[in-house]
Amino acid sequence: MRSLLPWYTRLRVWFRLIFLQASWNYEWLQGTGFLFAICPALRRLYPDAEQLQEACQRHACYFNTHPYLAPLVAGAVLRMEEERSLNDREQFVSIEEFKEMVAAPCAAIGDALFWGGLRPLVGGIALFFAVKGLLWAPLIYLLLFNLVPLWFRTAFFIRGYRQGIRSVEFMQKHKLPDWAIHTKEAAVVVLGGLSAFMSFELLQQTTHPEWQGLLIAVPVILCGFAARKGVSTLLLVFTIVVFIVLLGVFWADLVYLISWFS
Amino acid sequence: MLLTQVLTGALAAVVCGLDRIAVLQILLSRPIVAAPLVGLLLGDVAIGLQVGVMVELLWLARLPVGAAIPPDDTQIAVGATVLTSYFSRVLPASEPQLVVLCLLLALPFGKVGQLMERRARSFNTRLQRRTEDALERGLLALAFRQHRVGLLSFAVAAVASYLMIIVGGLILVPLLWPLLKAGLGYSHGWVQLAFPLIGIAVILGTINVNRAITLFCAAFGMAYLLMWLL
Numbered sequence: 219m220r221s222l223l224p225w226y227t228r229l230r231v232w233f234r235l236i237f238l239q240a241s242w243n244y245e246w247l248q249g250t251g252f253l254f255a256i257c258p259a260l261r262r263l264y265p266d267a268e269q270l271q272e273a274c275q276r277h278a279c280y281f282n283t284h285p286y287l288a289p290l291v292a293g294a295v296l297r298m299e300e301e302r303s304l305n306d307r308e309q310f311v312s313i314e315e316f317k318e319m320v321a322a323p324c325a326a327i328g329d330a331l332f333w334g335g336l337r338p339l340v341g342g343i344a345l346f347f348a349v350k351g352l353l354w355a356p357l358i359y360l361l362l363f364n365l366v367p368l369w370f371r372t373a374f375f376i377r378g379y380r381q382g383i384r385s386v387e388f389m390q391k392h393k394l395p396d397w398a399i400h401t402k403e404a405a406v407v408v409l410g411g412l413s414a415f416m417s418f419e420l421l422q423q424t425t426h427p428e429w430q431g432l433l434i435a436v437p438v439i440l441c442g443f444a445a446r447k448g449v450s451t452l453l454l455v456f457t458i459v460v461f462i463v464l465l466g467v468f469w470a471d472l473v474y475l476i477s478w479f480s
Numbered sequence: 481m482l483l484t485q486v487l488t489g490a491l492a493a494v495v496c497g498l499d500r501i502a503v504l505q506i507l508l509s510r511p512i513v514a515a516p517l518v519g520l521l522l523g524d525v526a527i528g529l530q531v532g533v534m535v536e537l538l539w540l541a542r543l544p545v546g547a548a549i550p551p552d553d554t555q556i557a558v559g560a561t562v563l564t565s566y567f568s569r570v571l572p573a574s575e576p577q578l579v580v581l582c583l584l585l586a587l588p589f590g591k592v593g594q595l596m597e598r599r600a601r602s603f604n605t606r607l608q609r610r611t612e613d614a615l616e617r618g619l620l621a622l623a624f625r626q627h628r629v630g631l632l633s634f635a636v637a638a639v640a641s642y643l644m645i646i647v648g649g650l651i652l653v654p655l656l657w658p659l660l661k662a663g664l665g666y667s668h669g670w671v672q673l674a675f676p677l678i679g680i681a682v683i684l685g686t687i688n689v690n691r692a693i694t695l696f697c698a699a700f701g702m703a704y705l706l707m708w709l710l
Contacts, residue, residue: 236504237502239502239503240503240628240634241626241627241628242601242630243601243604243605243607244601244602246608247547250607250623250626250630254627257620271615271618274615274620282546325546330688333544333545334543334687334688338537338540341510341512341537344536345512345533345536345537348529348532349533353526355516355529356512356517356529356532359507360506360507360508360513363507367505402688402689403695406687406692406699407698408699410697410699411702412676412680413680414702414703415703415707416676417677417704420670420673428708432701434673435696435697435700437681438677438680440681441678441682442681442682442684442693444681445685445686446685446686451538451682452551452587452590454682456587459584459671459674462667462671463667463671466663466667467662
């Protein structure tokens with residue numbers, strides 16, 4: 219189908235999607251942001267003021283998805299709006315139904331892939347450099363992390379616009395939920411290596427024998443179980459810090475007592 | 481000096497706070513980026529890096545899904561860096577000890593940050609109603625102005641959380657330092673290690689991966705043995 223929207227209008231929409239959550243609220247969530255983003259395209263498709271107002275009101279509703287995958291939905295919606303403006307009738311799935319249908323799975327996939335998998339993975343990698351005192355660690359973090367979302371934001375927007383309603387197939391083909399699981403597994407491995415690295419670095423600076431560092435995995439796993447049972451991070455931090463500080467203060471007495479008993 | 485540092489921190493708090501939810505989301509708001517950024521602006525990158533390492537993983541397992549708001553680790557990182565930078569010039573203390581103390585004082589304010597963000601989102605609901613009214617009257621420009629005002633509410637929330645950390649820290653650090661300096665002197669290294677390890681533990685406990693503990697133990701054991709033997 220011939221494109222009714224010139225590239226610069228699409229670019230404006232893509233750019234405005236960066237502000238998707240600027241007025242996030244408890245009723246429409248990202249709804250206003252989505253309308254704000256696609257408005258330049260709607261203006262072009264509906265030059266008549268009444269039609270434009272009607273189109274805007276259609277999109278003035280609840281919308282929530284992952285911000286990195288929102289461009290896919292926006293691209294597809296632009297294509298569907300083009301078709302609607304030409305034919306003045308709905309396809310077999312209305313634009314509103316399509317948004318509802320696609321937004322939730324995109325949110326779930328995006329949360330698992332980007333927030334649940336990629337963020338800890340890249341965070342773990344960057345922390346290796348930061349622990350070593352490398353001042354470039356934040357830049358490494360930003361570069362490593364942002365390459366993937368930038369690709370998703372751009373390629374998925376283009377694909378969404380090209381394929382319209384069929385862009386769902388494109389997402390299915392890429393098996394993103396599987397990627398989310400693989401990324402999470404990689405994150406766990408990296409975090410395991412990072413724990414070992416940090417423990418080893420600290421033990422080298424103390425008088426403790428280095429083999430004792432292997433025991434550090436035990437409290438980590440115990441804290442993991444506590445977190446799974448719902449113990450808050452803040453409580454874990456303060457309990458452990460108090461324990462460490464007290465142990466530090468009374469360490470000499472403790473060693474003396476142990477030697478006295480033995 | 482203090483005012484300059486606080487204002488510089490406030491600027492970073494706004495930029496990083498907006499990145500957290502409202503704009504971009506390129507993760508300038510992550511503590512490993514935000515804290516060294518503030519450190520750089522204050523001429524203390526090393527302090528920022530230490531703060532970033534300690535806070536980065538703590539609440540990483542709390543995903544910003546839908547209406548869920550994780551504790552505001554961005555403002556904790558920014559606030560703790562500004563406080564440490566200031567007190568490192570005022571108190572006769574080593575940087576790592578001050579980092580630990582300032583961070584311990586800033587951590588509970590993460591909950592305040594959560595509250596502030598919730599207030600900002602509730603305020604935005606009013607903006608959304610105004611948008612709805614404007615759209616009904618066909619005033620598109622007015623409708624989209626409300627969207628931009630939303631940015632302001634998030635910025636105000638970020639600054640408010642940041643200032644609470646700063647005020648709390650400025651009052652409490654001089655009071656607590658004489659009491660805790662001996663204890664922190666012995667154990668600050670272990671406390672610095674404990675922070676990221678607790679974060680990793682929470683991730684392990686909540687990540688939805690089969691055999692997460694097995695994978696973690698294998699990676700930990702292998703890496704540790706390799707470093708020890710080589």
